Amino acid sequence: MLLRTTDPFRDLDRLAQQLVSGSWGTTNRPAVMPMDAWREGDRFVVELDLPGVTPESIDLDVERNVLTVRAERLARNGDWEMLASERTRGTFTRQLVLGDNLDLEHIEAAYDAGVLRLVIPVAERAKSRKIEIAGVTPEKTAIEA
Numbered sequence: 001m002l003l004r005t006t007d008p009f010r011d012l013d014r015l016a017q018q019l020v021s022g023s024w025g026t027t028n029r030p031a032v033m034p035m036d037a038w039r040e041g042d043r044f045v046v047e048l049d050l051p052g053v054t055p056e057s058i059d060l061d062v063e064r065n066v067l068t069v070r071a072e073r074l075a076r077n078g079d080w081e082m083l084a085s086e087r088t089r090g091t092f093t094r095q096l097v098l099g100d101n102l103d104l105e106h107i108e109a110a111y112d113a114g115v116l117r118l119v120i121p122v123a124e125r126a127k128s129r130k131i132e133i134a135g136v137t138p139e140k141t142a143i144e145a
Contacts, residue, residue: 051114
């Protein structure tokens with residue numbers, strides 16, 4: 001299903017930016033959204049952790065065989081003094097390169113308790129199937145002496 005979940009050049013750039021800025025996730029470059037993926041029979045399931053994100057801020061987009069997940073955790077507004085700020089805010093983006101054997105027209109998405117769950121069925125053309133072998137009946141031949 002997943003041909004590539006990371007881009008090494010983008011990851012290297014992200015690491016360099018984090019080392020320069022001295023932070024591991026900022027409002028400009030939030031930390032990555034953790035993901036689990038597995039196969040259940042004829043479907044793939046992907047779960048992404050997005051705690052504190054409203055369902056309205058989640059955007060799913062499929063172009064060719066790339067699934068892009070975007071979500072935003074907004075900063076709190078108010079008249080107070082921040083004492084600690086360890087939770088990243090801003091826009092989170094993750095791209096998954098999906099195989100040609102998946103049915104991208106029938107992806108199901110649900111968001112519950114901070115977890116985005118995507119169910120991606122295997123395409124009919126990629127499912128295993130039995131192939132009948134046509135038998136050739138041997139002709140009866142008489143042996144003459």
